[in-house]
Structure formats: C-alpha cells, structure tokens
Amino acid sequence: MKFSKIAILLIVLTLCGGTLMFADAATQKVRVILNGSELDDNGLIVDNKTYLPLRQIANGLQAIVSWDNQTKKATLYKPNVHMILFQDKVVFGNVDKGNRYTFNVLSQIDNLTTEVSAVKVSITDPNGTEKVIQSQSVNITKDNFWYRTEDIKYNFEFAGKYAVRFYMKTSAADEWTVVSEKLITSQ
Incomplete structure (x- = not known):
C-alpha cells in the first residue's frame, strides 16, 4: 500500500x-x-x-501607456516636449556648484494625441532627492500647448547631474509619467 x-x-x-x-x-x-x-x-x-515589457520600454522612451481593460488594448503616446531653462531672460544649463540660482522652465508640447489632466515639473539632485518646481491640474484637449513655471530659487549644492523632468497625467487616477528630461551639470 x-x-x-x-x-x-x-x-x-x-x-x-x-x-x-x-x-x-x-x-x-x-x-x-x-x-x-x-x-x-x-x-x-x-x-x-x-x-x-511595454511599460519599461515606454518609460525608457518617455512615453505614456494607456491600458483599456475592457478592450484589452494598450496604447502608447509619445508627445514631443522641449524644455528651455531661463535665468531672467538668459538660457542656461551648466551651473557652478554651491551657487543659488533663480530660474524657470518653459516647455513646448506638441504631437499630443491624448487628453492631459495634470502636468508637473521637478528637479532631482545627483543624490536622487526630488523637489517639485510646479504642479498643476489642466484640461488639455488640443495637440499642442506651452507651459511655463514660476521662478524657483534653487541651490545647486552638489557636483553632478541635476535632472529637470516634465511629467503628465492623462487622468487624475493615473500615475505621473515622465515625458521629457533636461540635465543641468553642476561643477
């Protein structure tokens, strides 16, 4: 047995x-x-x-993934987002370590083929600490728009790369998606 x-x-x-x-x-x-x-x-x-892995590829390409569970359809959106950093009326990108700068971010967005409910601009230091420059709910239904932040005073205390990122949300329930990144070098 x-x-x-x-x-x-x-x-x-x-x-x-x-x-x-x-x-x-x-x-x-x-x-x-x-x-x-x-x-x-x-x-x-x-x-x-x-x-x-669509989500990881979309993140690497700075694109938005929209998932429709009812139709089992994934849609990828890749808007063109160009960011320009201004200190007063002068464009800048490299800074001296330890200095404090007042600047704003001008973003031009086009080729937008989905609705957007919110945008956010942040700066992340070389150690990974993020500071939100500006976040705002919007109701964008057209294929292009401009977005300018208010002035921010920021101390570049470390040497290295600082990432200025532009985020979008397609709905209030969605997570933030990075759709553009500009690097500032601090030496």
Missing part, C-alpha cells in the same frame, strides 16, 4: 516536471537593450513571436 502511494506520487511529479520542462523549452527569454541600458524585465519569444 505504501509502495503504491509512493509510486503514484513519483508518476505525478514526473509528469509535472516534464510539463514544466516542455513549457520552458517552448519559451525563450530575450535581453532587451534600450538606449544602451538593459531593461530589468526580459522579453519572451513564444511560438516565434516576441513579447516585450
């Missing part, structure tokens, strides 16, 4: 293991490199079709 239970258990485990080995052989992992950096999630090849 004991022997038959062990034999049945071994047969079941063998069948499960064989099925898992077959499933693993039917799919292949794919390394995904985007702009020179490997993504955390791998792609897969299943039945000669390649499946890629």
Whole structure:
C-alpha cells in the first residue's frame, strides 16, 4: 500500500516536471537593450513571436501607456516636449556648484494625441532627492500647448547631474509619467 502511494506520487511529479520542462523549452527569454541600458524585465519569444515589457520600454522612451481593460488594448503616446531653462531672460544649463540660482522652465508640447489632466515639473539632485518646481491640474484637449513655471530659487549644492523632468497625467487616477528630461551639470 505504501509502495503504491509512493509510486503514484513519483508518476505525478514526473509528469509535472516534464510539463514544466516542455513549457520552458517552448519559451525563450530575450535581453532587451534600450538606449544602451538593459531593461530589468526580459522579453519572451513564444511560438516565434516576441513579447516585450511595454511599460519599461515606454518609460525608457518617455512615453505614456494607456491600458483599456475592457478592450484589452494598450496604447502608447509619445508627445514631443522641449524644455528651455531661463535665468531672467538668459538660457542656461551648466551651473557652478554651491551657487543659488533663480530660474524657470518653459516647455513646448506638441504631437499630443491624448487628453492631459495634470502636468508637473521637478528637479532631482545627483543624490536622487526630488523637489517639485510646479504642479498643476489642466484640461488639455488640443495637440499642442506651452507651459511655463514660476521662478524657483534653487541651490545647486552638489557636483553632478541635476535632472529637470516634465511629467503628465492623462487622468487624475493615473500615475505621473515622465515625458521629457533636461540635465543641468553642476561643477
């Protein structure tokens, strides 16, 4: 009796293991490199079709992903966002470490093919600390607009790269998506 239970258990485990080995052989992992950096999630090849991690690719391309659960459809939007940094009326991008600057960010957005409910501009220091420059609810339904922040006084206390980022939300319930980034070098 004991022997038959062990034999049945071994047969079941063998069948499960064989099925898992077959499933693993039917799919292949794919390394995904985007702009020179490997993504955390791998792609897969299943039945000669390649499946890629859309959310990570969209983040790398600074694009918005919209998911419609009812129709099971993912839509990718990539607006053109150009940012110019102004100190008074002078454009700038490199700063001296330890100095405090007053500046604002002018953003030109075009090729916008989805509605936007909010925008945000922030600056992140080389250590990863983010400060919001300005955040605002908007109701944008056209394909282009301009957005200028108020003046911000900011101390560039560390040497390195500071990232000024432009974010969008398509609805109030969505998460912020980075759609543009400009780097300031502090030396």
